[in-house]
Amino acid sequence: MILLARRGVLGCALCLLAAPAARALEWTGPIAQGGFVSGRAVPGTRISLDGTAVRVGRGGEFAFGFGRDARPESALVVTPPRGKAETRKLSVAKRAWLEQPISGLPQGMVTPPPETLERIGQERERVRAARRHDTDEPLFAKGFIWPATGRISGVYGSRRILNGQPRAPHLGVDVARPTGTPVLAAAPGIVRLAEPDLYFQGGTVILDHGHGVSSSYLHLSRIDVALGQRVDQSQPIAAIGATGRVTGPHLHFEIGWLGIPVDPQTALPPMPES
Numbered sequence: 420m421i422l423l424a425r426r427g428v429l430g431c432a433l434c435l436l437a438a439p440a441a442r443a444l445e446w447t448g449p450i451a452q453g454g455f456v457s458g459r460a461v462p463g464t465r466i467s468l469d470g471t472a473v474r475v476g477r478g479g480e481f482a483f484g485f486g487r488d489a490r491p492e493s494a495l496v497v498t499p500p501r502g503k504a505e506t507r508k509l510s511v512a513k514r515a516w517l518e519q520p521i522s523g524l525p526q527g528m529v530t531p532p533p534e535t536l537e538r539i540g541q542e543r544e545r546v547r548a549a550r551r552h553d554t555d556e557p558l559f560a561k562g563f564i565w566p567a568t569g570r571i572s573g574v575y576g577s578r579r580i581l582n583g584q585p586r587a588p589h590l591g592v593d594v595a596r597p598t599g600t601p602v603l604a605a606a607p608g609i610v611r612l613a614e615p616d617l618y619f620q621g622g623t624v625i626l627d628h629g630h631g632v633s634s635s636y637l638h639l640s641r642i643d644v645a646l647g648q649r650v651d652q653s654q655p656i657a658a659i660g661a662t663g664r665v666t667g668p669h670l671h672f673e674i675g676w677l678g679i680p681v682d683p684q685t686a687l688p689p690m691p692e693s
């Protein structure tokens with residue numbers, strides 16, 4: 420369950436600072452571990468977060484995010500057009516993560532056999548590259564929709580214990596639906612990866628939403644888009660499946676900023692009641 424308010428938290432935090440440069444920003448999304456933030460600045464404003472440049476669109480659109488283990492304080496530097504840089508310290512709220520034991524996985528999916536390690540390494544690099552496009556087009560600014568609706572069977576950040584062995588945390592949200600259920604593009608985007616069979620991820624599509632913002636769709640049974648293709652928000656792009664490291668059919672959905680996975684539930688409206 421997500422208890423973070425999605426709107427207002429950041430805007431208010433900045434309003435209280437009452438600094439002219441900061442007041443020139445409006446945004447939604449929590450300043451918290453896993454938080455995804457998107458907003459608008461006065462066009463021509465320059466922004467950086469902890470030394471990383473935040474791309475600002477011609478209409479002032481920007482986005483940034485905080486990783487699961489983000490430190491308690493971040494520095495946001497805002498330089499208005501013809502103004503001087505102002506640094507604001509942001510308090511990044513700490514979150515508590517669930518522990519999720521999963522058993523019954525084939526052992527090769529928990530500890531991959533040595534002969535698969537080269538393949539897994541190459542796939543990891545391709546996925547990483549696909550999530551790091553910094554396209555100068557704010558396709559994320561329209562906001563995100565759920566790519567599939569249904570029961571949430573896994574949340575962001577949880578510590579995973581696979582067949583009794585601790586593994587990397589879960590950095591997406593899982594939606595349990597039968598194989599064949601359509602998967603919709605969460606926002607307008609450009610297809611940067613469309614692979615039918617990655618070792619862990621199975622059938623995978625990655626969309627580029629501009630400014631380093633990406634969305635990823637895993638364990639697909641079918642892919643309906645091609646590399647480089649442009650898609651509209653809510654356009655069907657694939658079908659849910661049970662490919663890769665899974666115990667049953669579901670969609671694993673991720674949102675990232677410059678390759679940092681953020682909590683999709685901080686970027687999405689509440690899951691609709693079914």
Ligand SMILES: [Zn+2]
Nearest residue numbers: 573591593671
């Ligand atoms: Zn998942």
